[in-house]
Amino acid sequence: MKDKLYLKFKDQQFNINIIIIFLMSLIILYYNFYLGGISFVVLFYITYYNFKIKHKKKIEWIQTIEDLSLEIDDTIKQTILKLPIPLCILEFDESISWYNKKFYNMVNKDNIFHKNIKELMPNLSLRKKLNETKEFYTEVDFNNKKYTVVYNIVKTKKDKDIKYLIVLYWLDKTEYVKLFNKYEDEKSVIALVQIDGYDEVLESANQDVRPLINAELERKLNTWAISLNGALRRNSKDKYTLIIDSKQLRDLEQDKFTILDQIRDVDYGNTLPLTLSIGIGAMGDTHEQNLKYAISALDLALGRGGDQAVIKRKDKSIFYGGKSKAVEKKNKVRARLIAYALKELILEAEDIYIMGHKYPDLDAIGAGIGIYDICKLLNKEANIVIQSSNSSIDLFMERVKENESYKDVFISREDAIRNCRRDSLVIVVDTHRPNFTECEELLKISEKIAVIDHHRRGVEFIDNAVLMYHETYASSTCEMVTELIQYIDSKTSIDNLGADALLAGITLDTKNFTFKTGVRTFEAAAMLRKLGADTTSVKKLFQGDLDNFIAKAQIIKNSQIIGGIIAISVCDDGIENSKLISAQAADELLNIKGIRASFVLGKGNDDTIFISARSLGDINVHIFMEKLGGGGHIDVAGAQLKDISIEDTVKMLKESILEYLKEE
Incomplete structure (x- = not known):
């Protein structure tokens, strides 16, 4: 570049000299014709000589450039031929038009010229985009080796024809992958092992x-x-x-x-x-x-x-x-300590909000009433958050409205959110999953949260609770609350309706003292009987009408048996109280000889698909429901699904059951 600028400068200087000589020759010619003529002859000779020299140098320069281009082209060809990595060039139809020796050795096959590369490597995928400036990458396994294929599009022009080629560079990363896998395999893992009970x-x-x-x-x-x-x-x-x-x-x-x-x-x-x-x-x-x-x-x-x-x-x-049930703890020391801690929280609180899970059942509402009675024993006002009743608790809610002791006990979500403060005490019963609670917003407002639950723990968990009473061995949350009541005050006394509610919750979750019933369950029931619970009144809370019995019979009639041990059925559309009826039908299916687990599906008013799952204990229905986003216990579980048809849900559930039976 410097040489070129220098030559240009020399040319300009020469031209100036010629002009000066020309002007001087004109002056001499004016005064002396002969000397002026000689000056012009010298000027023409100098100009001619300079032109001849420049022309010669130009030819020499062009020759030098051409020789250099030939050397560069030969170098490029030799570089490509001797490139230490496999390289091939494809036509746009992916047929091989050229390859180097490394690629030939990699393929280790003859007659690959003009062969489609997909015939050699079916798992190679190329994105063909006419972009000459962008490189593309893809991964491919070939002959037990792993390659990163770097490729781009090259445009060539011959005469007036434009042609596109694909140039592929094969980077062998087999050793890197082996080293990376070895590194991943040797990463340390920590396991904590504990003997249960x-x-x-x-x-x-x-x-x-x-x-x-x-x-x-x-x-x-x-x-x-x-x-x-x-x-x-x-x-x-x-x-x-x-x-x-x-x-x-x-x-x-x-x-x-x-x-x-x-x-x-x-x-x-x-x-x-x-x-x-x-x-x-x-x-x-x-x-x-x-x-x-x-x-x-x-x-x-x-x-x-x-x-x-x-x-x-x-x-x-x-x-x-997760095939075994939790072992019941005979020692009640933990219950006594939790009761003491809960008592302190209640006494310190200015306002208290109690809530269970969405669509509450008798265990959730019964436990809520039990906690409300504890607050009354301690002379503290409290409210139970519930948005609306449902068929499983309608009869109980009617009895609550008729009882003066529980006047204004219930509060809507909107009122609870409006009145709740950071120092309010929120007590959650019968669930530990934030999105399952009646009013999740309260968990974000309050900094004092207590949780009382008996369900098997899921991945989602209320992790900011100041008090956690979570016992999976317990038959029901009502059983846990009943034990807390006896340690709150030496002169324990609650309303008869509260005792009925707690006994109803235990009866519901144990299926009339059949499932998950331990010594402490009967002790809790005996205590409630002493506090005034009426078994006949509790029995009436579970009464259904004739239409419900007919609907349950139809569900049982339509059931399918899989593997001779698992029953599946679907609740027909348009049936009132379909969720309650489905749960009761799932219980009834277990009375069939040989059936060890049952699943009943139905559709809610908002097109939500719900599943009621029951087991005699040797099949963990919780695992099935957890895969579908639900939960529960080994023998009692459920799930709710949205944006899916009931047919697809049945198909998905059957596949899960067949996979389980295959593993067994």
């Missing part, structure tokens, strides 16, 4: 075999850890920490955590089964984060009744196991 299990066995149970437990857990190449450490009598790699975690998932079944098989005369709860933290950025995930996963496993493994990877949780 360890003391209760040992107490259920004779004293002379308790060391054998402990030794067998240790042997199985150590064998399990060795098989995973993990490090197991016992932290206390019933708690362990296990460190494994991510690869071993994937093996555990594929194996469906059979260690849960192996521990459950330990039998030395113990009447209570030995079960594990496992919380695993993975994919955290640090070991500390994995530990937090593991703690959260273990809390989730314990909150769902134990006997299961929960893997928490950042915001995603996966569940395995």
Whole structure:
């Protein structure tokens, strides 16, 4: 570039000199004709000589450029031919028009010229866009190797014809992928293992075999850890920490955590089964984060009744196991401590709001009435938040309206939101999921929240509660509230309607003291009877009319039996109280010989699809409902789905059941 500028400058200087000589020659010619003529001859000679020299140099310069271009073209060709990565050029119809030796060695096949590349690599996908400035990328597996294919569109022009070609560069990343997978496989995973109800299990066995149970437990857990190449450490009598790699975690998932079944098989005369709860933290950025995930996963496993493994990877949780019911705790120390803490919260509160779940049943409304009675015992005003009644509680709501003791007890969502403050006490009963509560907005307003629930814990949870009373072994929330009442005041006394409501909630969730009924359930019922509960009045709350019985009979008649053990049926459209009738029909289906679980589907007024699921206990219907966004217990569960037809829901449920039966 500098040479070119220099030559241009020299040309300009020469032209100026010529002009000067020309002017001088004219002056000389004016004074002396002969000398002027000689000057013009010299001028013409200089001009001619300069033109001749410039022309010669121009030819030499062009020749130099042409020689250089030939050298560059040859260099480019040699570079492409000797490129250390595979390269090929395709026509726009994806036929191979040229390739280098590396590509030929990679393909390792003859006669590939003009062959369509899809014949060689069916899994190669190219986006053909006429964009000469943009590079495209795609991934492909070929001959047990992984490649990143970088390609672009090249426009060529011959005469007046324009042609587009696709140039592909094959970058072998096999070793990188192997190294990355090795890195991922060797990431540490933290597992926290806890023996469920360890003391209760040992107490259920004779004293002379308790060391054998402990030794067998240790042997199985150590064998399990060795098989995973993990490090197991016992932290206390019933708690362990296990460190494994991510690869071993994937093996555990594929194996469906059979260690849960192996521990459950330990039998030395113990009447209570030995079960594990496992919380695993993975994919955290640090070991500390994995530990937090593991703690959260273990809390989730314990909150769902134990006997299961929960893997928490950042915001995603996966569940395995959960085949056993939670073991009932005979000790009531926790109930007494919770009662004391709840009493302190109520006494400190200026205003109190009690709410259950949406579309409340007798357990939710009964527990709410029970908490209201506790507030009255402590001379505190409270309100139960409920937007509207439904068929399952209509009879009870009519009795409440007739009772002066419960005048103005209910409040709408709008009024509750308007009056609630940061220091208001919000007590949630019979649910722990924020979006299931009657008024979720109250949870965002108040900073003092108490939760009382017995359902197996789901992923969504009210995590900012100042008081959490969550016992999955309990038959119902009403049973838990009844136990709290007896520790609130030594002179316990509640209204007869409140006692009826609590007994009705227990009766509903235990299906007339059939399911999930323990010693404490009967003790709670006995206490309520002492407080004035009338079993006949409770029985009337469950009465239905003739149309309901006919509708239930039709649902049972239309049922399908899958695998000889699971019944599915659909509630017809247009039936009033379809949700209540479906739940009752699901209960009735379990009376059929051989049926171990039942599912009844129906459609609500807002086109929401609801499912009532029931089981005799050996099939965990909670797992089925959880996959559909619902929840519940092992033997009683439900779900609500939107933006889906009832036919598609039935199909999805059947597929889930068939998959379960196949695994069993």
